[in-house]
Amino acid sequence: MAPEEEGLTQPASEEVRLRQEEYDLRLELNRLQRQLLEDTASDALEARLEEIAVLQARLNEIEPQLAKLAAASAASTARKVNKARSRVTVKPGMEYIPTGIYHLLDQEELPLVLCEVDEKETGREKPVLRIRAYIEGYSDQAVELVELGLRASEVRLSPTLQPKMLHNLTELTPATLHVVIDDVENGKLLEHLTYRVWLLARNSAQTAVKDLTSGKVKDLSRFLGAYVTPNTPSIMRFLRQVAEHHPRKRLAGYQPDEPVEDQVQAVFQALKEESKITYVNSLVDFNPQEGTKSQRIRLPRESLEEGQANCIDGTVLFASLLEAISLSPAIVLVPKHAFVGWETGKNSGRWNYLETTQIGSHDFADAVDFATRLANVYEKQRDTTGDDAWFRRWPLRELRAEYQIWPME
Template structure:
């Protein structure tokens, strides 16, 4: 294996640092204007293209991110050989296993456990699969797509074994239990996702550290292993756009789960539709039982009602997240944004989407780099979308707010296609999130 040149890596990282700051300034200028000058569009496109090139180059130089390393997150392994076998199985795209990287760079692999005092004949490798637990949307996850803990078991004892694996977040979850039958030299991976207790999750208002406990029992013999380890729990109001899988050093896109913050049936949201009705000339909200022009009038009534309520853009909230770069943000629920009369870009997007969904108009959440805005389908399942910038509710007209968002969409949608980077433009229709992804409102 040829290791990357350290100086080359540092030069790329330094260039990325300054380029990201420059791109952020261009993005902010684009998002803030409904009529951005052509030269801004040109500069931003060039900068985004160069940023994409450097990010790809950085990933080639450092394919598994040496700063993360799976060993840092490993809760237990009986041996380096067992860990290497598991890492090799997970390896994709020619990337070397994390243990091999540590070995070849001169750092010995870190083993967070010690061999049991009695040789049980069972090889065990335990990994965290989430760098932190996003408590606001965790209840929507399903294993194996979003396992919290994986236990890789291999029977080296030469006889048939029956094992029971129990994983629990102490105090915060019910136990996840699986019984495994292992023939000689047989292997099995337990993918555990313990169910959190809703009443306790409600109380997590800031970053909290919990203890995860893993118990592996031989149903016909002694305990094979019992290990514990710390794991961060994000505040319930935190909405991470991605979560790190430490075992593969890959990011999992969580942006669809913002749909859980769209709460059309929450009582204060439903009550606010009365104010929306008062802004509608014919004093009716009938969804798609009208022409596209009349559907737009209903959307305009939502805009007018929120302006009348005095909802203002305030980028005032920060989410504390133990991993830099995950794109997490503190999100006010729609009822909170209505009560506080202020919203950041995501607050305003999920609030506006909640009201539209409550009117049986299909909204979409649009995620672009470091920003979000709302869209609506102009007719029933017609696939035509209009866009609206919710941060402009307090300062712009409805037409200007639409122009603002449509300019951003017109820039990032083709750019995402050209760069083959879906993260630069994601449009999530609520109808799709509800039906295909099973993402339901959190309240």
């Protein structure tokens, strides 16, 4: 039987061409990014960054085109809901569920299930529907009662995940999302719909997600702040070793006559000499399709235990130590990379940066110089294009106070 007869459709030739170009660009960007981190010679840095910027700009052009083509394709094959029975249109909000930060997501902004009750009831009696949503074996039930009336309404559901079921979730895991709709008065089942979803491991970082209800990509990069864990026992114990590398053997935060850079350098030296952190060459991919499937983050305690870290591991580890000594760190994200920043004075608004992948191989001044040049190039690109994806700086103080993003442990 031909694919069309089985209900399958082949991607249009333009979509195939763009996906091939996207694939080739990602391969080349990965190659250049690895070279960038392996060869930090100053005479080649700016030229390589410019080359990366050109390729990334083209990738940024392609992604919206692909999203538009994919949305059109999905619309043509979308599953239809029997509204004659339930009067409800059900739309799953996410295919890939970031279990580590799911509890932090705003249900109004990004629900797991969106139900549109768009059939009007003109009779004297107004039926009441019960809508339930749950992930089989992994969540409680989220329940809403809806009285059908003269106005259309929306119901957003995000069932609570069960922590004990997620504790051993170490791989991308398929699961089944159930949406059940029944009539409260007579108990009649109107709909029982199921959808395949994927549960990301608890330490999988999802910095962007496609909202299936709108087709838009939502930036979730701020939730990396949950992986900055300054109060864990392993971080608190390691601070004793950090203090030993400080000229005055103490960590005072932002205090008069207490140079901030001495404290940051003490963190650097302790990680270099005591934990012997080594760089693991695994690049961060912030693309919502690829990143949700593959990117992992070691929690700070895991990086200390294992003695290895990639760029994002090292960034959240270093930020955890800075926050633990009452400094103001920031997670800095540029295309396919991350590094740490810190405010030079309390509420100063001035920032310095450090490349954590160089902890094991370079001295403090080199790591600061390299990250500063990265920041300058990408921040300029952001200002030129108006696209925040080139340079995002998330101060932990802002993430805690404004977004209420707290450490996950």
